[in-house]
Amino acid sequence: MTNLAVILVNSAVARGHQVAVRHDDTALTYAELDDASAGFAAVLQDRGMRPGDRVAMSMPNVPLFPVVYYGILRAGGVVVPMNPLLKAREVAYVLRDCGARVAVAFPLFAEEVARAAAEVGAECLVTEPSAIQDLLTAAEPLSGVVDREDGDPALILYTSGTTGTPKGAELTHGNLVSNTATAAETLLQAGPDDVLFGGLPLFHAFGQTCALNTSVAAGATLTLLPRFDPQRALEVMCRDGVTVFLGVPTMYSALLHAELPDGFDASRLRVAVSGGAAIPVEVLHGFERRFDATVLEGYGLSETSPVASFNHPDRPRKAGSIGMPIRGVEMKLVAGDGCEVGPGEVGEIVIRGENVMKGYFNRPEATAEAVRGGWFHTGDLARVDEDGFYFVVDRKKDLIIRGGYNVYPREVEEVLYEHPAVAEAAVVGVPHAVHGEEVAAVVALREGADATAEEIRAYVKERVAAYKYPRIVTFAAELPKGPTGKILKREIVVTPS
Known part of the structure; x- marks a missing residue:
């Protein structure tokens, strides 16, 4: 049985x-x-x-x-x-x-x-x-x-x-x-x-x-x-x-x-x-x-x-x-x-x-x-290292291709979470006339914290390759989530600049 x-x-x-x-x-x-x-x-x-x-x-x-x-x-x-x-x-x-x-x-x-x-x-x-x-x-x-x-x-x-x-x-x-x-x-x-x-x-x-x-x-x-x-x-x-x-x-x-x-x-x-x-x-x-x-x-x-x-x-x-x-x-x-x-x-x-x-x-x-x-x-x-450990890079559908370069949102999100003012973050791609897609970040700040889009952008720019950092940074009170609390990127709408 x-x-x-x-x-x-x-x-x-x-x-x-x-x-x-x-x-x-x-x-x-x-x-x-x-x-x-x-x-x-x-x-x-x-x-x-x-x-x-x-x-x-x-x-x-x-x-x-x-x-x-x-x-x-x-x-x-x-x-x-x-x-x-x-x-x-x-x-x-x-x-x-x-x-x-x-x-x-x-x-x-x-x-x-x-x-x-x-x-x-x-x-x-x-x-x-x-x-x-x-x-x-x-x-x-x-x-x-x-x-x-x-x-x-x-x-x-x-x-x-x-x-x-x-x-x-x-x-x-x-x-x-x-x-x-x-x-x-x-x-x-x-x-x-x-x-x-x-x-x-x-x-x-x-x-x-x-x-x-x-x-x-x-x-x-x-x-x-x-x-x-x-x-x-x-x-x-x-x-x-x-x-x-x-x-x-x-x-x-x-x-x-x-x-x-x-x-x-x-x-x-x-x-x-x-x-x-x-x-x-x-x-x-x-x-x-x-x-x-x-x-x-x-x-x-x-x-x-x-x-x-x-x-x-x-x-x-x-x-x-x-x-x-x-x-x-x-x-x-x-x-x-x-x-x-x-x-x-x-x-x-x-x-x-x-x-x-x-x-x-x-x-x-x-x-x-x-x-x-x-x-x-x-x-x-994902990637797998020499020891057999797997590291998820992103969903195939979430991959951003900017000017022919692959940008994996999770890598940029890791850097955003290191910023002391950031509580939640999601990185998505938006259409761009020249690059095909542009990297955009939507950020929810910690209670009582303050940061500008320019500050967030500069913080990430110092820590990743030039084609990866988000040119577009917007703020939200909170990010949309599914029933388990998972952030729903499909519900995030960013207007291309």
Whole structure:
């Protein structure tokens, strides 16, 4: 049996009385989480759900999320997590595309989901927080876990993309069991004494595998924060004795600049994990100095379950690197002609292994374009050094070509983050009549800081080649971000000068 839900069953048997998930004053032990998910599985089966049926869910980071998530899985269903902030039109697209018969919604977001479900002919099942108690007292919870095979789908994650409609990356039970085990055992080295920070959205691959599933597999405690706020995050870290922090670069930057609460104590924090985007080296070192914990950067995508490479805790680390491929995974860099490039050269990251998706749901052409010759083509550009450490340069689509020279935005952004007045920065290309593209920087300043465009431009000019520094510098109160806190460059508009 390969059903991902078995990780919960095993932890419930081994340590049923330990707290599995916490949100402020609400806590569920492993026994309670196991029983409630079995009750929810029975609810779904009573509605005619069969193994392989897709069930969408729209929920924030609350204890009911894992109840529903593992309930769907143990009934043999395929989980289709949705961002709870999606509007009815967007929800309807997902429900129609994946063919979901049931959509589970948290009350706060139920109106949009109900409208979408009615439009496509699906059932909307609204789950109140009090439903946990009802499920615990259900007369006929599902006995055991429905048997699934390695290659059976467990999850469909819709990737936003920058063009076209979202595609559903179909991840199998084998994909997720493998990636979860590696994250728990060799990357985080998590155990029952650990408390993992649950501020990453659980509907996202990073939050699901590295926070929720890893915590459950390790028999640890996951403390949830429904909406990331640096002050609340610091309070949760202190109150619950967080040992493993997981976040995206903007979270680290926010914590680095936040005021510490009175009596703040994060002495139990032993490791922090960054993913989702490249973390500026200056932010990484600043966080380590402030919180006295090692930051380990990794890399992955929805299509890779998500972890593909990591700075392993038992090996030397290189700041600014995404580390090396994890066990069961191969990575290499290829040029446009598909030939592998050597150390120090820039190429596209391609991946194969037990973490790579089954394909895009009902999109054979898109799958064939992304997975060629058994290798998943990521669209990310990187270099690998002589020691085998990978360094992401940028997305292929973000590459700026100025006057025939390649400018990698991340390199310029690293310099911008070193400026004492800069809190956030993004570098993009804008059309230029002579050079083809011009380098532009959009900057958000730290609270109370002051700097002019001329000062920022001069600072970068001193530190990079002449063709790389941003001729255009604009300021914003904050940069647009996605649900995980990742800066969305596609939403940045800079008017060419």
